Amino acid sequence: MHALEIVTLSKRYLGKRLKRVDALQDLSLEVRTGEVFGFLGPNGAGKSTTIKTVMGQIKPTAGHASIFGRPATESSSRLRVGYLPENPSFYEFLTGREYLHFVGKTFSLNNSMITEQSEHVLELLELTHAADRPIKGYSKGMVQRLGLAQAMLHDPDLYVLDEPMSGLDPLGRALVKEIIKNLKKQGKTIFFSTHITADIEVVCDRVGIIAKGRLMAVDTVENILQSGVEGYQIQVSRHGHVEELLVAKDRLKEFMAELVTSDAVVERIEPKRKDMEAFFLDIVSKEKHSAQ
Amino acid sequence: MIKKGLFLLLLCSYISLMIPLTAFMKERPVAVKLGYFPEAHALKTVAGDHRYLVAQYAVVKVLFYFGTIVEKAKNMIVVKPEYQNMFKTLQTASKLDPWNADVYYFTQAAFTWELNKIQDVNEMLDYGMKHRTWDYQLPYFAGFNAAYFLKDYGTAAAYMKKAAELSKDQLMTSLASRYLYESGQNEIALQFIEFMQQRTMDRKLINLYEFRKKALIAVISIQKGVNAYVRSRGTPPSRIEDIVAAGFIDRIPEDPYGGTFYLDEKGTVRSTSKFAFGTAPIRWSTE
Amino acid sequence: MGNFHCFYSLTVKALIRDRLVHIFSLVVATVFLLIPVFSMFSMRQVQELSITLCLSAISFILLIFTILSGASSVWRDVEKRYTASILGLPVSRAEFVLGKFSAxxxxxxxxxxxxxxxxxxxxxxxxxxxxxxIPVNWLNLFVAVSADALKYVMLLSIALLFxxxxxxxxxxxxxSISVYFAGNASQEVFDYVAGEYGTTIPFLSRMIIKCVYYVIPNFAVFNMKVQAIYALPLTPAPIFYAILYFICYTGIMLCLSVWSFNRRELV
Structure with missing residues (x-):
């Protein structure tokens, strides 16, 4: 049983002038327990539609999703999930602490646990000073952090985060990345969407790339980075003279053998590779070509 | 599943409730109450430029109320009408909108025959005449009232002259001359009611006129009998039964207001109902 | 049903902290302070007028409150995207709707x-x-106000559905305002059509009017004002009917509201 399972999900909207819009087409993926899964795609690719379907807010035209084996259409499936919607907005008339209390109640936590957990997550997300102010007065970044706080309140096993880094300043981004890494250490499963490739490289185990409602690729981050290696930049020092050499991937063995026989010393070897962004752009442009 | 069941259960209960409820609402004991209408200048202040609408609303309210009373009377139910409130409400309406024809028409319709508030009605009509300077109906009403109810033929003739001038209608001119004489008043009244009836579409008012016409026709037929009796016997009859016994009329007609006809000491036909609602000892009905 | 309670207290908080409610309480206070003054306008029936004014004030204020709070409840949470986060919690949409309604x-x-x-x-x-x-019949007054409250709770269920x-x-x-006026007039219109006058209108129109009568609410069922104002006798039958009618109609409206909200896509 996977933490999250999405099976041949399709969603078709009836757009303006009765034009059909396929937001999702035959999307299948699973998120394994304990992994951090990045869901990467350009704006409007269907990331949020997928997540909303998983959270039971949208009914799919075909296919289904389940969380820890429970169908996403049941409200109880969300008991072990911490969910952060995209650009969240919370009841403005409540204070941060009151909102957390409300969230805790819906997870049937008792009062002392709610108080304890609220303190913990507020502190973690640096919101303690604003906890007793109405949400009305929060900045965008504070609301985003409160969103993460309410998702963490009941210590769920699966996190579903829709663009968790958006609206945050660099400090906030660093904080959130740190939190995600810590959650992974605790063995939590995290499924998050983003359109920023750098975020994926830093925290994810696996990544799924979505474009125009179709899942284009799913792989481990490691594989992608590995397959992206085009050659190696090798710094060699020969008789006190340092030089940089670029060696193709298939010539590395040969080069190293040559090197051993010579008196040169290898100072540094760096793989010269396409990064996640290049990989992503590749896939998206391929999709564009195939569409044409 | 449970939800669907609950919904169906509610729907069935609703449908099965609507059958007795509809019947109950149809027969529900409606307490017919006109109630109180606020004073004119208080209303004028509050209503602002909607006061014409408020005036119309007041008239319609009284009209509906009175219509219900007439219908109840038809079904032999005794209701003591709130005549005081009715009149006050209409007065308020006339102050809010002195040009509203309905106010005068209805005041004339409601407060003359059964209630005999002729002086008040004519005062209201005078007030109306100051505003509706082109309207021949108001002096016509007032003239009729003066002649028929008050027997004040001088005043009546003056009103009728005014009505004739305004209308330029032959009928008014001929009526103006006829109002100088007392004889044949009931026939004139019948004509007057026809005039009123032609100027309304409201079923309830038409009902009311039918009531009056029925009563008038009954009175006229008895009066004819009395006149014939006097002509042939030389003495007036002491009771209506005498005329029937003498064969001048077939039977004593029914008073639509529920009273019984009798002759007063002058030999004029009268009824115990005084031709008014809620006065006659009518049998009680549960309806 | 724990979540139901959550939404209930949440909505109560929302309403109490709403500025509209504060303005509203001010209006209520002013209206009731003015009633004794306006009652003096009648020299004949001060008591009756004061009861009339009180009942009308209650009715009017409840109408405004019901329409404003009912009509701005569910859709606003959706539009402000509160529901996006709220419904990501392990709660059902039925609990959300019913919690709001009850509050x-x-x-x-x-x-x-x-x-x-x-x-x-x-x-x-x-x-x-x-x-x-005539002395004031306090029991009748109580019944009239209660019936009015039932009427507006029923109207609320309709506003919530919309x-x-x-x-x-x-x-x-x-x-909801249109339904309110239609519901107030439905009995009169039905009586009119069912009566003598009805025979003059075409069969089809009569049938349509009758069908509409059964579908839209009938607020005349809850009208017990006249008995309160003039202390007229009040029998148990109309009260009994009013309660049954309230339960059935409100229940159906709530079922429809839950159904409609369940079907809604929160894009």
Missing amino acids: IAVLIVASAIIMGFVSCLVITLITLRYPAD STMSTSFFLPFFA
Whole structure:
């Protein structure tokens, strides 16, 4: 049983002038327990539609999703999930602490646990000073952090985060990345969407790339980075003279053998590779070509 | 599943409730109450430029109320009408909108025959005449009232002259001359009611006129009998039964207001109902 | 049903912290302070007029409160995207809708109770100063105010249904107001059509009017004002019918609201 399972999900909207819009087409993926899964795609690719379907807010035209084996259409499936919607907005008339209390109640936590957990997550997300102010007065970044706080309140096993880094300043981004890494250490499963490739490289185990409602690729981050290696930049020092050499991937063995026989010393070897962004752009442009 | 069941259960209960409820609402004991209408200048202040609408609303309210009373009377139910409130409400309406024809028409319709508030009605009509300077109906009403109810033929003739001038209608001119004489008043009244009836579409008012016409026709037929009796016997009859016994009329007609006809000491036909609602000892009905 | 309670207290908080409610309480206070003054306008029936004014004030204020709070409830949470986070919690949409309904309903009843109590004070004061021929029938007054409260809770369920379908203020607001007026007139129109006059209109129109009568609410069922104003006898039958009618109609409206909101896509 996977933490999250999405099976041949399709969603078709009836757009303006009765034009059909396929937001999702035959999307299948699973998120394994304990992994951090990045869901990467350009704006409007269907990331949020997928997540909303998983959270039971949208009914799919075909296919289904389940969380820890429970169908996403049941409200109880969300008991072990911490969910952060995209650009969240919370009841403005409540204070941060009151909102957390409300969230805790819906997870049937008792009062002392709610108080304890609220303190913990507020502190973690640096919101303690604003906890007793109405949400009305929060900045965008504070609301985003409160969103993460309410998702963490009941210590769920699966996190579903829709663009968790958006609206945050660099400090906030660093904080959130740190939190995600810590959650992974605790063995939590995290499924998050983003359109920023750098975020994926830093925290994810696996990544799924979505474009125009179709899942284009799913792989481990490691594989992608590995397959992206085009050659190696090798710094060699020969008789006190340092030089940089670029060696193709298939010539590395040969080069190293040559090197051993010579008196040169290898100072540094760096793989010269396409990064996640290049990989992503590749896939998206391929999709564009195939569409044409 | 449970939800669907609950919904169906509610729907069935609703449908099965609507059958007795509809019947109950149809027969529900409606307490017919006109109630109180606020004073004119208080209303004028509050209503602002909607006061014409408020005036119309007041008239319609009284009209509906009175219509219900007439219908109840038809079904032999005794209701003591709130005549005081009715009149006050209409007065308020006339102050809010002195040009509203309905106010005068209805005041004339409601407060003359059964209630005999002729002086008040004519005062209201005078007030109306100051505003509706082109309207021949108001002096016509007032003239009729003066002649028929008050027997004040001088005043009546003056009103009728005014009505004739305004209308330029032959009928008014001929009526103006006829109002100088007392004889044949009931026939004139019948004509007057026809005039009123032609100027309304409201079923309830038409009902009311039918009531009056029925009563008038009954009175006229008895009066004819009395006149014939006097002509042939030389003495007036002491009771209506005498005329029937003498064969001048077939039977004593029914008073639509529920009273019984009798002759007063002058030999004029009268009824115990005084031709008014809620006065006659009518049998009680549960309806 | 724990979550139901959550939404209930959440909505109560929302309403109590709403500025609209504060303005509203001010209006209520002003209206009831003015009632004794306006009652003096009648020299003949001060007591009756004061009861009339109190009942009308209660009815009017409850109407405004019901329409405003009911018509701006569900869709607003959707439009402000509160639901995106709320419905990501392990709660069902039924709990959300029913929690909202109960909170507003309880506030309607509570304001009816408060205003009823204030009315009693006002009427007592007036009867002390201008004693009337007939004593006030307090039980009837209580029944009239309760029936009114039921009426508005029922209207609320209708407003809520509209607001679960809408994406803006206009549909639920104007639709509930129209339903309110139609519901007030339905009995009169039905009586008219069922009576003598009905024979003159075409069969098809008569059938349509009858069908509409059975579908739209009939607020005449809850009208017991005249008995309160003139202390007329009040039988148990109309009260009994009013309660049954309220339960069935409100229940159906709530089922439809939940159904409609369940079907709604929160894009």
